[in-house]
Amino acid sequence: MNASPLRFALTFVVLQTFLTGAVEVWANDMVLADAQQKITRAGARVSVTGSTENFTGQVRVDPVWSADGNSNVSGGLVSFEPGARSAWHTHPAGQRLLVISGVGLIQEWGKPVQEVRPGDLIWCPPGVKHWHGAAPNSAMTHLAVTGAVAGKNVSWMEKVTDEQYDAR
Known part of the structure; x- marks a missing residue:
């Protein structure tokens, strides 16, 4: 199968976009992995x-x-x-x-x-x-x-x- 230059360029852009997005998601997951939920227990705050x-x-x-x-x-x-x-x-x-x-x-x-x-x-x-x-x-x-x-x-x-x- 002979791919046209336009089809090759479009495939490259889609792949690049996917990989860039995957790297951003991975980087965001790394940041979020360090974050932790915080629970302030009932009664800990004074009325x-x-x-x-x-x-x-x-x-x-x-x-x-x-x-x-x-x-x-x-x-x-x-x-x-x-x-x-x-x-x-x-x-x-x-x-x-x-x-x-x-x-x-x-x-x-x-x-x-x-x-x-x-x-x-x-x-x-x-x-x-x-x-x-x-x-x-x-x-x-x-x-x-x-x-x-x-x-x-x-x-x-x-x-x-x-x-x-x-x-x-």
Whole structure:
């Protein structure tokens, strides 16, 4: 069988691409072979009470993970007793909230208070002033995933007044 020069060149390119890809996969496997999963056992992280400077009512923060060399975001479960809420605040890299249980309230500055329920996902854009907490008659827990800029993940502001909280 007589192969044409074009067919030979195409076969060479395909073979070269395959071999290059195989080398890249092998190199990636070598890097990944040195990586190991890390398990942080339940109970290894200490729960803290939300500070009275930044929260109204009873709030517990359970750190889930911290920002580190692998990821520039932290995560925490924040549990609000009925009527408890954060102060007004912003996040330089934004924040995602996933409501885990209960009924909560959120508000962006200048906009109406909104009710949130389990499964609701809230995106708080960078620099947008907001607050979040539990509804008056229900506790609420959310998972907060917060990015950091230059090591800072939140700027706290004034507390939410009872009038602001009740403006539904």
